[in-house]
Structure formats: C-alpha cells, structure tokens
Amino acid sequence: MxxxxxxxxxxxxxxxxxxxxxxxxxxxxxxxxxxxxxxxxxxxxxxxxxxxxxxxxxxxxxxxxxxxxxxxxxxxxxxxxxxxxxxxxxxxxxxEELLGSDPALRLKAPKRERALPGVLHQQQVLRVVDQLKAAAEDGGPLALRDRAMVELLYATGVRVGELAGMDVDDLDPDRRTLRVVGKGNKERTVPYGLPAAVAVDDWLRRGRPALVVTGSGPALFLGARGRRVDQRQVRTVVKDVLDALGDTAATGPHALRHSAATHLLDGGADLRAVQEILGHSSLATTQIYTHVSVDRLRQSYQQAHPRA
Incomplete structure (x- = not known):
C-alpha cells in the first residue's frame, strides 16, 4: 500500500x-x-x-x-x-487509543445485493466427473489429480484456498472425513462420499508418487513440478471442465461450492448442517442457498405443471 x-x-x-x-x-x-x-x-x-x-x-x-x-x-x-x-x-x-470515540458507530450503508450464485444441475455435475474419470483412466498423474480435486471440491464444498492448503494427514480415509482450516484459521471436519474417496485414493496411490520431489512436503495436491498446487492452478482446472460443458453460465471453483450447498438442501439437508459444512460464520450467508433451491423448484413447476 x-x-x-x-x-x-x-x-x-x-x-x-x-x-x-x-x-x-x-x-x-x-x-x-x-x-x-x-x-x-x-x-x-x-x-x-x-x-x-x-x-x-x-x-x-x-x-x-x-x-x-x-x-x-x-x-x-x-x-x-x-x-x-x-x-x-x-x-x-x-x-489502540488512536481514536477517542468511534465515528463509524452510526454509519449506514446500502445493504448488499444478494445475487444468486451460479449453480450446476446434478446431471451437469455427473457429466463433469464422468469426463474427468475417463481422462484419468488414460492420462497421467495430473489427470488423476484433476479428477480428485474436482470430486473433493464438489463432495465437500470447500473453498479453493482450503483445498490448496490441505495436507495428506488432513484426510481420514476410514471415516471419510476431511479436516479443513478455513477463514480465521478456524478448523472444521467435513464428510465426503465414496466417489470422492475413490478418486483421492487413486491420486494418492498412482498420481502423487509420480510427482513427489524433495520439496513436496505433506501437501495433498501437487503441481507438475512437485510443489504444492496453488489456487490459480485449481481455478484453471475447474474453469476448463465447466467451459467444456457448453451449457452453463456457472464458472470457477465457487460454482462447485454453490452446487454442493444447493444439492444438499435439495436433498433435505438441515440448513445448520450445511452452514457447518461450508464453514460459514453466519447462518444468513448460508440462507442464500435456500433462495436458489426455491428458484429451481419454481422453474421445475413452471416447466412441468399443465396449469403453471
């Protein structure tokens, strides 16, 4: 500055x-x-x-x-x-006693615009993971990594920075849970499903060992040179697979986070449980996904009901 x-x-x-x-x-x-x-x-x-x-x-x-x-x-x-x-x-x-009184206590500002996030339909997610699975079967370690990263992003709804900062020991394969260090260094435990577990296991057995170098350390995901993957690389991977769909406005890793939250609520998950999974400090932040679910419900009704 x-x-x-x-x-x-x-x-x-x-x-x-x-x-x-x-x-x-x-x-x-x-x-x-x-x-x-x-x-x-x-x-x-x-x-x-x-x-x-x-x-x-x-x-x-x-x-x-x-x-x-x-x-x-x-x-x-x-x-x-x-x-x-x-x-x-x-x-x-x-x-810090640099000000005698706080002049901002009575400061008012416009409320934030509550824009609905871009969300993938479940069939679109299936197309994405199927595409990555096929690439991993014939590709090298980076293809295995990309599949594992996307599966884990969608399975857990973690942020890109959280994913990039994960270590191998943050995984608990037996319980299928993940220790996540979020904003403000707050820790939470997030479950993940069998498809993500299979993809991550493949990466750890066949992909990561091929990229490990002396300086890799405990990083869960590695770049092509064996160092910890950075956020830019993760964003590029997700952008490419979403662009390949060709029929969605959803872009970037946050689309997978938004989709995970929305699909959890669509499936009947408790709002507070979703708040805990996403690591939101305020329930109000999580509530935007209820609006997404209602909007999708309204669209389905209008398309399907003969007197909509």
Whole structure:
C-alpha cells in the first residue's frame, strides 16, 4: 500500500491496521490488500479535509467518502464492503487509543445485493466427473489429480484456498472425513462420499508418487513440478471442465461450492448442517442457498405443471 502521500500519523495507522489484519486476524493476503486499499482511500479523503491524525476523522468524513463513491457509480455491494472496512478500522483504532470515540458507530450503508450464485444441475455435475474419470483412466498423474480435486471440491464444498492448503494427514480415509482450516484459521471436519474417496485414493496411490520431489512436503495436491498446487492452478482446472460443458453460465471453483450447498438442501439437508459444512460464520450467508433451491423448484413447476 502506498502511504507516502498521507500525513505521518495517518500512514502509521494504516500500516498498524495492516499488521493487525495479517497477525491477530489471520486474514488472507488478498483480503488484507482489499481492506488496506479501502482504508487508504478513506484516509486520503480525511487528509484532503485537513486531518493530520485519526481524531480528524468524523462521521461526516465517512459519509462524504461513501457518498462520493456512490455518485461515481459504485455498486451497493462494494459500498457495503467499504463501510464494513471503515467500521473495522475505526473500531481497531479506538482499541489502540488512536481514536477517542468511534465515528463509524452510526454509519449506514446500502445493504448488499444478494445475487444468486451460479449453480450446476446434478446431471451437469455427473457429466463433469464422468469426463474427468475417463481422462484419468488414460492420462497421467495430473489427470488423476484433476479428477480428485474436482470430486473433493464438489463432495465437500470447500473453498479453493482450503483445498490448496490441505495436507495428506488432513484426510481420514476410514471415516471419510476431511479436516479443513478455513477463514480465521478456524478448523472444521467435513464428510465426503465414496466417489470422492475413490478418486483421492487413486491420486494418492498412482498420481502423487509420480510427482513427489524433495520439496513436496505433506501437501495433498501437487503441481507438475512437485510443489504444492496453488489456487490459480485449481481455478484453471475447474474453469476448463465447466467451459467444456457448453451449457452453463456457472464458472470457477465457487460454482462447485454453490452446487454442493444447493444439492444438499435439495436433498433435505438441515440448513445448520450445511452452514457447518461450508464453514460459514453466519447462518444468513448460508440462507442464500435456500433462495436458489426455491428458484429451481419454481422453474421445475413452471416447466412441468399443465396449469403453471
């Protein structure tokens, strides 16, 4: 983050907040960059208003900052995220005694747009896994890896970062469960089914040993050079198999996460159980999938009922 154009006290506060996010909050590098970009934008507005330290930031400063972005065409979702960042920043500053009172306590922002995520139909998922299974039978270790990664993403609904960070010991093949380290270093245990178990077992027996090098460590999934697979590689694999379907707008690994959650609810799973599987801290986040299920039910009704 470039803080050279900020007064020294404001620049120091921004850097301190960054250290807090990276350390105590254990945020991902991507999240830290997004938060600090928002904070820098806020502090630039405060500096332009004449503030030389955080006590110069008032509720009116925050409102002007968000108002200017709204007029510039920022989406409600972005405004809501930036308001949340401002609240986190000022709350931290009060705890650090850099602010005497929190000006963001009365800050309001538009509610986030609750866009329905892209979801695959179950038959589309079957086509994807069948395609990967056929490729694994005739292909090399990377084909075995790709099949295992996609099966596991769909079976568990884990995030890409969670998958890439898994170690071999995180698997419990006997119970068919997976230890997942999620956001904020929170751990959860997620079950997976027999198809995923078979694919992962094939990868561990026939694929991974062919790629292992001295620096592989305990990583569950490896890249072509034997190092831990990175998120970009996982995203590329999923994008390619979904593009090959040719009849879905769903893209990227999150489509498999969305699909897993929706299919669980379609099959009668309890909402709180799905929340636990996905690692959502709030049940409200999981509830969006109930809207997806209802929407799919409505579509099926309209297509099938003679008097719909």
């Amino acid at each position: 470039d803080t050279h154009d900020l007064p020294p006290a404001l620049a120091d506060a921004a850097r301190g907040f960054g250290r807090y996010l990276e350390g105590e909050r254990a945020r991902s590098p991507h999240t830290v960059r997004a938060y600090l970009s928002d904070v820098q934008s806020l502090l630039q507005v405060a500096a332009a208003d004449g503030a030389t330290n955080l006590d110069g930031i008032e509720l009116s400063t925050l409102r002007r900052w968000l108002g200017a972005q709204s007029e510039a065409g920022m989406s409600r979702s972005t405004l809501a995220r930036r308001a949340a960042t401002a609240r986190s920043f000022t709350s931290w500053a009060v705890r």
